[in-house]
Amino acid sequence: MELKVGDFYKCPEGHKAKIVWISRDKEVVAVRCPNKHFSKIVKVADHSKPGLSYRHHPTEERKIYAKNMVFLIKI
Numbered sequence: 001m002e003l004k005v006g007d008f009y010k011c012p013e014g015h016k017a018k019i020v021w022i023s024r025d026k027e028v029v030a031v032r033c034p035n036k037h038f039s040k041i042v043k044v045a046d047h048s049k050p051g052l053s054y055r056h057h058p059t060e061e062r063k064i065y066a067k068n069m070v071f072l073i074k075i
């Protein structure tokens with residue numbers, strides 16, 4: 001099956017993603033997925049407890065999810 005830019009293809013998590021780029025040898029495609037994907041964990045200072053110096057503020061980890069991520073997929 002010949003793939004074209006604009007076709008739908010599965011992203012690594014199985015969503016319906018759109019092909020935005022195809023390599024010249026047609027072995028790699030880039031797909032952009034409109035669904036949310038786990039992106040990274042960031043540490044944020046917890047300022048809910050007053051009275052502690054900045055150094056002693058506990059940090060909490062927050063998960064960041066991103067939409068419209070682009071994946072390169074070898075086909």
Ligand SMILES: [Zn+2]
Pocket residue numbers: 011012013014015016017033034035036037
């Ligand atoms: Zn996806």
